[in-house]
Amino acid sequence: MDRLVFDAAAAIAVLFAALMVLHRNPIKSVLALVVSFFFLAVCYVLLSAPFLAAIQVIVYAGAILVLFLFVLMLLNIPQEISQQEQRPIQQLLGGAAILLFAVLLISLLSARGATRVSSAGAPKLAADQIAPLARLVFSEYLLSFEALSVLLLAALVGAFVLVEREKRP
Amino acid sequence: MIGSIPLTHVLLTSGALFVIGLAGALLRRSAITIFLSVELMMNAANLALIGYGAALGTLEGQIAVFFVIAIAAAEASVGLAIFVALFRHTETIDVNRINLLKW
Numbered sequence: 001m002d003r004l005v006f007d008a009a010a011a012i013a014v015l016f017a018a019l020m021v022l023h024r025n026p027i028k029s030v031l032a033l034v035v036s037f038f039f040l041a042v043c044y045v046l047l048s049a050p051f052l053a054a055i056q057v058i059v060y061a062g063a064i065l066v067l068f069l070f071v072l073m074l075l076n077i078p079q080e081i082s083q084q085e086q087r088p089i090q091q092l093l094g095g096a097a098i099l100l101f102a103v104l105l106i107s108l109l110s111a112r113g114a115t116r117v118s119s120a121g122a123p124k125l126a127a128d129q130i131a132p133l134a135r136l137v138f139s140e141y142l143l144s145f146e147a148l149s150v151l152l153l154a155a156l157v158g159a160f161v162l163v164e165r166e167k168r169p
Numbered sequence: 170m171i172g173s174i175p176l177t178h179v180l181l182t183s184g185a186l187f188v189i190g191l192a193g194a195l196l197r198r199s200a201i202t203i204f205l206s207v208e209l210m211m212n213a214a215n216l217a218l219i220g221y222g223a224a225l226g227t228l229e230g231q232i233a234v235f236f237v238i239a240i241a242a243a244e245a246s247v248g249l250a251i252f253v254a255l256f257r258h259t260e261t262i263d264v265n266r267i268n269l270l271k272w
Contacts, residue, residue: 002173010182017186017209021193026201033205040212043182046174047223049231052215052238059238064208064245071249072201075256093195101188108177108184136228137235148239155243162250165257 006046013039026077030068037061051130179220187213200255200262204248211241 016036020029037060044053137145186209193206215234222230256262259269 003175003178006174007178010178014182014185014189017189020205020209021189021197021202026199029202029205033209036209037212040216043179043216044219047179047219049219049223049234052219052231052234055235055238059242060208060212064242067245067249068201068205071253075253075262077199077201077256077262090196094192097188097192097195100191101184104184104188105181108181111177133228133231133235136232141232141236144236148236152239152243155247159246159250162247163253 002046006043009039009042009046012036013043026072027069030065030072034061034065037065051133176220176224179224180217183213183217183220185213186210186216198263198265200252200264200267203264204245204252208241208245211237 013036016032016039020032020036023029023032037056041053041056041061044050044056190206190209190213193209194203197203197206215237218230218233218237220230222228222233252262255267259267261267
């Protein structure tokens with residue numbers, strides 16, 4: 001049952017991700033990515049990470065992508081015109097990306113028998129509660145957590161400095 | 170809960186998302202779409218981390234994802250600020266037209 005739901009959610013996430021890349025209109029690609037991230041959150045829940053699922057919906061879909069939408073609508077960015085200027089190097093790189101996926105696919109499928117680590121043997125996480133996660137963040141990873149808060153402050157100041165118009169003399 | 174989901178499926182999804190993001194970042198010309206593709210690649214990595222964390226029964230994977238999400242937020246705000254400044258300057262975000270720093 002879990003497996004079915006996971007597969008369906010994963011398939012929809014991949015589908016909408018592809019839609020995001022293929023769409024010409026940037027606003028529609030942002031919205032497609034929002035849908036993709038929602039279904040990724042479903043995957044996170046099934047992988048027993050409910051806190052991160054909530055974070056994914058609130059921070060990613062709710063804040064970051066809405067920020068993208070704000071900027072797009074603020075700037076009134078025109079649709080990307082047709083790809084006629086696409087350079088040969090770009091097509092080459094696109095081919096390389098597809099090749100990379102083929103390699104990943106083959107390596108995963110060939111290792112199928114071996115990597116059933118997850119299936120039965122996994123010990124039940126004490127999680128499904130957030131407490132152990134919080135305990136870890138605020139003890140072992142406290143330094144990184146504090147560094148992160150400084151980083152966010154720096155990003156805030158940096159963004160403000162960047163978008164400020166130069167003062168007219 | 171992880172019991173019934175094979176790790177292979179998680180990794181396959183993650184790989185597919187990453188490659189889609191990579192192709193988008195390499196092929197598209199709108200800076201915003203490239204940026205979205207980078208976000209997608211980060212999410213693919215997050216999915217792999219959570220999958221392995223669940224498979225190995227540790228919380229470290231989730232901690233890593235937590236930090237990645239926070240850093241992605243910082244990165245998005247600064248990146249979008251750069252786009253706004255750039256758009257004011259050049260009236261375009263087509264990465265082929267932004268060539269001021271090219272020799």
